Amino acid sequence: xxxxxxxMILIVDMQEKLLPAIDDHEALVARVASLAQAARLLxxxxxxxxxxxxxxxxxxxxxxxxxxxxxxxxxxxGCKETGFTDSLPRGHGHVLLAGTEAHICVLQTGLGLAxxxxxxxxxxxxxxxRRTDDKVAALERWRHHGLESISLEMALFEWMxxxxxxxxxxxxxxxx
Numbered sequence: 683x684x685x686x687x688x689x690m691i692l693i694v695d696m697q698e699k700l701l702p703a704i705d706d707h708e709a710l711v712a713r714v715a716s717l718a719q720a721a722r723l724l725x726x727x728x729x730x731x732x733x734x735x736x737x738x739x740x741x742x743x744x745x746x747x748x749x750x751x752x753x754x755x756x757x758x759x760g761c762k763e764t765g766f767t768d769s770l771p772r773g774h775g776h777v778l779l780a781g782t783e784a785h786i787c788v789l790q791t792g793l794g795l796a797x798x799x800x801x802x803x804x805x806x807x808x809x810x811x812r813r814t815d816d817k818v819a820a821l822e823r824w825r826h827h828g829l830e831s832i833s834l835e836m837a838l839f840e841w842m843x844x845x846x847x848x849x850x851x852x853x854x855x856x857x858x
Contacts, residue, residue: 683840684776684778684803684832684836684837684840684841685776685840685841686724686725686726686841687773688773688774688775688776689726689774689776689777689778689837689841690726690727690728690729690770690771690774690776690777690778691717691718691721691726691727691728691729691777691778691780692729692730692731692760692777692778692779692780692781692791692795693714693718693728693729693730693731693741693745693749693780693781694730694731694760694779694780694781694782694787694788694791695731695732695733695738695781695782695783695787695788696710696711696714696730696741696742696745696780696781696782697732697733697735697738697739697740697741697742697782698738698739698740698741698742698743699737699738699739700733700738700739700782700783701742701782703812704782704783704810704811704812705810705811705812705813705814705817706810707810710782710808710809710810711742711744711745712744713807713808713834714745714780714781714808715744715745715748716834716856716857717780717805717808717834717837717838718745718748718749719748719856720838720841720853720856720857721748722748722750723849723852723853724838724841724842724849724853726841727750727751727771727774728748728749728750729749729750729751729752729753729770729771730745730749730751730752730753730781731752731753731754731755731760731781731787731791732752732753732754732755733755733756733758733787734754734755734756735754751769753766753769757790758786758787758790758791759787759790759791759793759794760787760791760794761791761794761795761797761798762794767794767795767798767800770800775799775800775801776800776801776802776803777792777795777800777801777802777803778802778803778805778832778837779791779792779795779802779803779804779805779809780805780808780809781808781809781810782809782810782811783810783811783812783816784809784810784811784816784817784820784821785811785816785817785819785820785823786811788804788809788820789820789823789824792804792824792829793827793829796827796829801830802829802830803829803830803831803832803837804821804824804829804830804831804832805831805832805833805834805837806821806831806832806833807833807834808834834857835857838853838857
């Protein structure tokens with residue numbers, strides 16, 4: 683089970699110039715915005731990466747207000763950036779991944795996190811690629827490596843544990 687005390691969100695390369703090419707990108711941005719807003723309500727750190735922001739632009743404006751820290755990168759695997767894993771919040775070994783492209787930067791960063799000793803989980807309804815086949819391939823490869831996949835709602839309800847949670851109604855409103 684995921685717990686707010688040891689989880690964090692990593693939004694990978696949800697950048698303004700890249701997103702229009704992503705399949706069903708408007709729905710993806712909305713789901714990731716709900717995820718990020720709920721995470722902040724529940725005290726879960728929200729970080730993001732930006733792949734070559736000077737070329738691809740910043741993180742989408744709908745996500746920016748919820749991102750606590752953003753890391754620029756040039757490698758597809760964010761873990762290959764100097765000091766990246768050392769800078770992640772201490773004590774947050776469950777890294778829930780969202781973003782684009784599922785089969786490139788999200789997958790490679792997730793595999794890098796696993797190799798570095800983290801417990802990455804792929805938020806299957808919060809990732810996207812230009813082509814559906816590439817997203818499917820990313821999910822298959824993720825499973826091949828024995829890594830965990832969950833949905834947005836699975837994460838949120840595990841974090842809250844009960845409808846008696848003081849933020850339950852606010853979080854529920856984000857996904858209804």
